[in-house]
Every structure is written in C-alpha cells, then in structure tokens.
Amino acid sequence: MIATNSIRIGAGAGFAGDRIEPAIELVEQGNLDFLVFECLAERTIALAQAAMLAEPDKGYDPLLLERMRRVAPLAQQRGVRIITNAGAANPLGAAQAVAKLAREQGLAPLRIAAVLGDDVLSLVQDSNYPLVDRDGTCRDLPNTLSANAYLGAGPIAQALSQGADIVITGRVGDPALFIGPMLHAFGWSLDDADMIGRATVIGHLLECAGQLCGGYFADEGRKSVPDLARLGFPLAEIAADGTALLTKVSGSGGRISLATCKEQLLYEILDPKAYYQADVIADFSTVRFEERGVDHVAVSGGSGREPSGLLKVSIGYDDGFIGEGQIAYAGPGAVARARIATDVVRERLAIIGAPVCDVTAEIIGVDAIDRTGTGGTPREVRARVVGRAATRAAAEQIGAEVEALYTNGPFGGGGVTRSVRKIVAVASTLIPAKLAQPRIILVEA
Amino acid sequence: MLLGDIAHVRTGDKGDISQISVIVYDSVDYDILRERVTVGRVLAHFKNLEVRVAHRYEMNEIGALNFVLEGALKGGVTRALALDAHGKTLGAQLLDMDIGAQERV
Numbered sequence: 001m002i003a004t005n006s007i008r009i010g011a012g013a014g015f016a017g018d019r020i021e022p023a024i025e026l027v028e029q030g031n032l033d034f035l036v037f038e039c040l041a042e043r044t045i046a047l048a049q050a051a052m053l054a055e056p057d058k059g060y061d062p063l064l065l066e067r068m069r070r071v072a073p074l075a076q077q078r079g080v081r082i083i084t085n086a087g088a089a090n091p092l093g094a095a096q097a098v099a100k101l102a103r104e105q106g107l108a109p110l111r112i113a114a115v116l117g118d119d120v121l122s123l124v125q126d127s128n129y130p131l132v133d134r135d136g137t138c139r140d141l142p143n144t145l146s147a148n149a150y151l152g153a154g155p156i157a158q159a160l161s162q163g164a165d166i167v168i169t170g171r172v173g174d175p176a177l178f179i180g181p182m183l184h185a186f187g188w189s190l191d192d193a194d195m196i197g198r199a200t201v202i203g204h205l206l207e208c209a210g211q212l213c214g215g216y217f218a219d220e221g222r223k224s225v226p227d228l229a230r231l232g233f234p235l236a237e238i239a240a241d242g243t244a245l246l247t248k249v250s251g252s253g254g255r256i257s258l259a260t261c262k263e264q265l266l267y268e269i270l271d272p273k274a275y276y277q278a279d280v281i282a283d284f285s286t287v288r289f290e291e292r293g294v295d296h297v298a299v300s301g302g303s304g305r306e307p308s309g310l311l312k313v314s315i316g317y318d319d320g321f322i323g324e325g326q327i328a329y330a331g332p333g334a335v336a337r338a339r340i341a342t343d344v345v346r347e348r349l350a351i352i353g354a355p356v357c358d359v360t361a362e363i364i365g366v367d368a369i370d371r372t373g374t375g376g377t378p379r380e381v382r383a384r385v386v387g388r389a390a391t392r393a394a395a396e397q398i399g400a401e402v403e404a405l406y407t408n409g410p411f412g413g414g415g416v417t418r419s420v421r422k423i424v425a426v427a428s429t430l431i432p433a434k435l436a437q438p439r440i441i442l443v444e445a
Numbered sequence: 446m447l448l449g450d451i452a453h454v455r456t457g458d459k460g461d462i463s464q465i466s467v468i469v470y471d472s473v474d475y476d477i478l479r480e481r482v483t484v485g486r487v488l489a490h491f492k493n494l495e496v497r498v499a500h501r502y503e504m505n506e507i508g509a510l511n512f513v514l515e516g517a518l519k520g521g522v523t524r525a526l527a528l529d530a531h532g533k534t535l536g537a538q539l540l541d542m543d544i545g546a547q548e549r550v
Contacts, residue, residue, distance in 0.1 A: 031485065043523045133460050133515070135528045216455075222470060223453060259453060262507045266466035268457035270513050272502050290508055301506070319524050360526050368528045371494035372538050425524040428460060 007185045009178055010235040011151040012071065013037040014209030016044060016061055016086075019072055022210065022233035022252070027074045029249045030235045033183040035075060037067060037084035038174050038207050046169055046316020046424045048089035049146040060097070060168075061088030066164075068098050069105070071324065076107050076165065083156060083177050089146060091116055094168045094264040095443040102445035110445040113159035115169040117438035121147040124313055124429060132312075132428040141427055143318035149431065152278030153199075153439040154190055156180025162442060171314065173277045175203030178236075186240045189327045193280050198242030198303025200282040205246060205264050205299065212246065212264045213254035213295075227253030236299075243300040245292065256295045265289075278433065310430040315406040319425035322388040323356065323395030325402025326364070326413040330379060337410040338363045338383035344387045344409055345401045354397040359387035382415070388423075395420040400445055446547045449540030452478055456536035463517040463532040465539065468509040475508040481544045487512055490542045491535070495519075 002255040002261040010032045012023030016039040027035060039061045050060030064086040075082055085096040095114035102110045125148040126139045138144070149173035157180045159167045169182070179199040182188065188195050205212055212234040214225035225231075232252025236244040246256055265287055269275055275282040325345070329337045342361035349356060365381035385402055389395035399418025406413060448454075448467070451474040457464045467482060469475050484499045497516025504511060518532050519525040 133462070219453075259470070260507060262468045263453065263455040263466065266457075266464075266468070266504065266505065266509060266511050268459055268464060269458065269466075269511065270462065270502075271500075272466060272504055272511055285504060286506060291530055322526060358526060362528070367493070369534045371491045371535060371539060373492040384528065388526070407449060423524060425523070426460075 004185050004240070006237055006239045007033045007181065008182055008235055008237050009034045009036060009206065010211040011036055011038070011233050013039055013067070014207065014211060015039065016041060016063060018209060020067055022076060023067070023071050024233065025249050025252055026233055026235060027071060027078060027080050031183070032235060035071070035080050035082050036177045036206070037082065038177055039063070039084060039086040039087055039211070040088060040171060041076040042314060043316055043424050043426045045089050045148050045314070046146040046426065049316065051160070051425065052089055054089050054225055056254060058091050060088045060094035061086035064094055065097060065101055068101055072102060072166070073105055073107060076110065078103060080180070081160065081164070082166045083180060083242065084167070085169045085172055085177060087114060087170045089170065091168045091170045092441055098166060098168065099440070099445035100442045108445045111164050112160040112166045112168065112443045112445060113162065114441045114443065115151070115155045115159060115167060115172070115438060116153070116441060117436055118148045118151050118169070118171040120149045120313055120431060120436055123313060123431060123435055129429040129431060132430065134427065138429055141315060141317040142241070144315055145318060145424060146316040147313050149313045150278055151436060151438050152176050153179035153183055154279070155440055157183035159440050160184040162440065164442065174207040175200045175277060176279065177281065178203030178206055180263040180269035181349040182238060184303060190279055193304035193306050195242050197278040197282040198302045200234055200277055200280055200304065201287055201299065201302035202238060202244045205261065206234055206236055208253065208264065208267065211267065212260055213248050213256050215254065217260050217263060225255050228405035229253065243298065246262070246297045246299060247295055255296055255321055258289050258291055258297060261289045261297050275314070276308060280307055307433070309433050311433045312437055313429050315427045316424050317427065319423040320388055320390045321392050322386060322421045322423055323389055323407045324384065324399035325399035325416065325418040326382045326384045327405050327413045328380065328382045329412055331412065334379060334381050335363060335366055335377055337412060338381050338416065340410040341405050341413060342385055344405065348401045349397065352397065355390045355394045356398060359385065361385045361396070392420055392422070446544050447453055447540065448482065448542040448544050454536035454539055456518045456533050458522055458531045458533070460517060461518050461521040465512045465514070465536040466509055467512065467539065468507065472508045477544065478510060479503065482510060484512070486542070487539065490539060491550055
C-alpha cells in the first residue's frame with residue numbers, strides 16, 4: 001500500500017490487437033501511475049493453450065513482446081507500472097520472456113510478477129458442474145482444451161505491493177486489472193463492497209480503452225467524433241473515495257462525453273444492479289456522470305454487495321470446423337440469382353452426401369445481418385453458405401460447391417471466396433471461489 | 446418520430462446473449478423512451494431474430510434502458526455461423542423504429 005490521495009490509471013489496450021501508439025501517448029503525456037493492457041478475448045486462452053502444445057514456451061499474447069519493447073522503456077523512465085492479462089495461457093512464460101527482453105533493452109533491474117492460478121482445467125474437465133446458459137455439464141463438452149477462472153483483483157494488488165513494475169496475469173475479470181492498482185494505492189479492503197463496487201465501475205469504463213473516447217461511437221448527425229484516426233485512449237484520475245475524473249491526453253483524437261461514458265457504462269452489462277465479479281456484485285444503477293469540460297467527465301456513485309462465492313470459468317473446447325463460401329451477383333435480378341445459387345449449393349451438398357450440418361444460407365445485402373425483415377432489392381449482393389463439419393475435408397465441400405457455381409450455377413456470379421476455420425468454442429460454468437488458488441511468482445530482470 | 450431521433454444505442458454480447466443499451470440524448474425524453482420502447486416493441490421490430498427470453502432494465506439516473514436478449518446469438522460469438530457472430534450490428538437496426546408522434550407526455 002502506498003498512502004495517497006489520488007492515482008492516474010491509463011487504459012493502453014482494449015483488445016489483443018489494439019493499437020500501440022495511444023499507449024505510448026498515454027505514458028509520455030498522461031502523467032500516469034499505472035498503465036493497463038487488456039488483451040484477452042473469450043477464446044484467446046484456448047487458442048493460446050493450443051499454441052503451447054506446439055511450443056511450450058509460448059501460450060501468451062503474441063503481441064505482448066512488441067507492446068513491451070515499445071512501451072516498457074518509456075514506462076520505466078516515468079515510473080509507470082504496467083498491469084496486463086496478456087499472459088493468457090502462460091503468464092509465467094510471458095514474465096520470463098518480458099524479463100529477457102528488458103535485460104536486452106538495458107532496463108534491469110526490473111521486477112515482473114506472474115499471477116497464476118486461473119487455470120482450473122483439472123478441476124473442471126469431466127466434472128459435473130452445470131454449464132451456464134445451455135443444457136448439460138462440463139463432461140458433455142467434447143475435447144476440452146482449457147478452463148480458466150476469472151480471478152479477482154487481490155493477487156494483482158499483492159504483486160504490486162511486492163514491488164512489481166510489471167504484473168502479468170492470465171484470466172482475471174477485466175475490471176480487476178484496474179481495481180488491483182486502486183487496492184494497492186488506497187489500501188481499500190476487499191470487504192468494503194461499496195468501494196469495490198465503485199472501483200468496478202471505473203475499471204469497467206476503462207477496460208475497452210478507445211471505446212470510452214469515442215471509439216465505436218461515431219455516427220452521422222449527433223454523434224460526431226473529432227480526429228477518429230488519432231483516437232486517444234482514456235485515463236482516470238481516481239480519488240481515494242472511489243470517484244474519478246475520466247479524460248485523455250490533450251490533443252489526442254476522439255471525445256469523452258456524457259454520451260460516450262453512458263454507452264460504455266452499460267456495454268456488455270446484463271442486470272445493471274448485479275454485475276457479477278470475483279470480488280463483488282456491483283450495482284451500476286446509481287452511477288452519475290458530470291461533464292467538467294471538453295473531454296473531462298467526472299464519475300461517481302455505484303455500490304456493491306459481497307461476491308457470490310462462485311467464480312465464472314471459461315472453458316475452451318474443440319468444436320470441429322466451419323466451412324463457408326461466398327459469391328457475388330450484381331445488376332437487375334441479383335437477389336433472385338443469389339437465391340438460386342444458395343438453393344443449388346444446398347441441394348448439391350445433399351446430393352453428394354457431404355457430412356455437414358447446420359447449413360445456413362443468406363444473402364449479404366438483404367438478410368445476412370438485418371433482423372428486421374425490411375431489406376430491399378440492392379443491385380449488388382453476395383450469396384453466403386456456411387455450415388459445420390467434424391473434419392476439415394468435409395468443411396471444404398461447402399466452399400467447393402460455391403466455387404462450382406462459376407460454371408455450373410446461375411448467370412453472372414463472381415468474386416468467390418471460400419474458407420475453412422477450425423473452431424475453438426467457449427462455454428461457461430461456475431465453481432466455488434475457494435477452489436481457485438491464485439499465486440504470484442516474481443521474475444527479476 | 447424514430448427512436449434514433451431521441452436516443453443512441455450500443456450493442457454488446459455475452460455468450461449467447463445480445464445486450465443493447467438505448468440511451469436518451471436529453472433526459473426530458475426518458476419518459477417517452479420508457480413508455481414506448483417496451484420489450485414487446487423491440488421484439489416486434491426484430492421480426493427475424495429468435496430470442497429465448499428478453500429483459501428490459503431501467504437506468505433512471507442516466508436515462509437509459511438496457512435490453513438483454515437471451516439466446517439471440519445462435520450459440521454466441523465463438524461458435525455462431527452468422528456473418529456478425531457478435532450481433533454487433535443489431536442495435537443500429539433499432540434506430541429507425543417508429544416510436545410515434547413527437548408530443549412529450
């Protein structure tokens with residue numbers, strides 16, 4: 001714990017492939033204490049686990065070292081400590097790789113903490129824990145690849161208190177990446193549910209980085225965002241009472257407004273009075289925003305109840321293959337010819353007895369994503385056929401039948417694309433929180 | 446009057462659930478939003494969207510409704526066959542929903 005009145009935390013990445021320049025801008029001009037990189041999507045760990053089978057020293061976010069190469073020296077110069085979940089399936093391997101890089105860059109001494117303990121595969125695999133939002137239990141999932149519990153902020157705060165300059169985790173709740181440094185700086189107790197609820201609000205607002213600054217917001221008319229190509233990432237100046245001022249580096253692109261903050265507050269929230277996290281059940285219904293000037297929004301309110309005692313676990317499993325083919329049509333009658341094309345492909349797959357299932361056909365431009373049933377008659381469309389298969393070879397047959405439309409289908413098709421994707425799907429379960437045992441390993445550079 | 450005249454939307458996903466927030470630009474329009482943008486109206490607008498169960502949560506402090514559409518994503522982003530497996534494009538489709546005459550209640 002470092003007794004202090006306020007801290008500044010920047011959000012340096014909102015997804016694994018996020019831009020690196022905004023993080024550099026934050027470190028150089030944001031007067032930060034902490035910088036967070038949120039880099040794990042739902043199935044990233046399962047994919048990383050698969051990568052580790054081939055190369056045991058991998059299994060962490062492939063962009064991690066590039067981020068660190070460009071950001072860590074600047075962060076060290078300015079005393080900014082970094083927290084990231086980019087450890088994915090191998091936080092310790094990630095910490096060792098970052099330490100090696102730091103030595104090469106002349107940054108030693110540098111202390112890197114790996115937070116372990118989210119991997120609960122051995123507990124969950126073939127268990128009777130019921131799946132969330134679908135029938136069955138964990139043992140019903142074929143070929144389970146990974147199972148990772150969403151850990152809380154405690155181990156991150158602990159790693160910081162042990163002097164870590166960089167903290168690398170696997171799966172933790174995204175807000176926990178931000179709550180960790182708040183716990184560390186302010187000495188809050190995890191038992192103070194209201195305070196942890198407010199910290200969760202702040203973490204949640206920051207975790208998607210650019211989205212708070214007008215990313216994913218712009219629309220014609222009332223939702224203009226200046227200089228979107230130079231979108232800045234957000235930072236919060238957080239006070240010891242759990243209130244914060246949200247802003248970004250002066251001169252960066254984007255906009256932080258009441259509207260961007262409100263959109264981000266509810267983003268991926270179900271019941272706003274019950275946002276389940278490892279450390280708290282947060283209530284967002286009492287959150288207030290107040291504009292304090294251009295790109296300056298104050299946030300206050302929010303509360304919490306004690307956590308459920310259960311941890312969410314994401315389970316990655318092998319779900320076979322998805323095969324897909326697309327072909328374009330234009331001019332008068334384009335939609336009708338696209339319908340003929342999809343009908344032919346469906347019938348062909350039946351005639352040749354392709355071992356595929358859930359075959360779906362749609363017309364991009366009419367009904368592929370529109371769900372209102374009001375699509376018109378565009379002059380150009382793409383016919384799309386997609387389905388599942390147990391093997392790559394079977395999945396290939398869908399695209400092959402679409403490609404065959406070139407010489408065997410209706411008039412005027414062009415621009416065929418075909419693909420086969422191996423699918424790592426994700427299911428969820430809940431386990432008693434006490435079964436996950438977080439631990440910290442320090443690696444010195 | 447269309448929904449997009451008084452409100453903006455953001456769509457998110459969680460597993461097989463699509464979540465759409467609808468937020469008024471001006472708090473004076475929140476009562477209209479609350480009265481006219483019901484679960485029934487939203488589901489009727491999404492004529493071709495299969496939903497297992499739908500909830501609407503009210504956020505009075507910020508003037509927003511949060512729609513939670515369970516089962517809307519055909520298995521969710523990691524396994525859905527849809528072109529937009531996240532359902533990210535759903536919310537924008539609500540913007541031209543007719544919400545009746547402009548008089549304020």
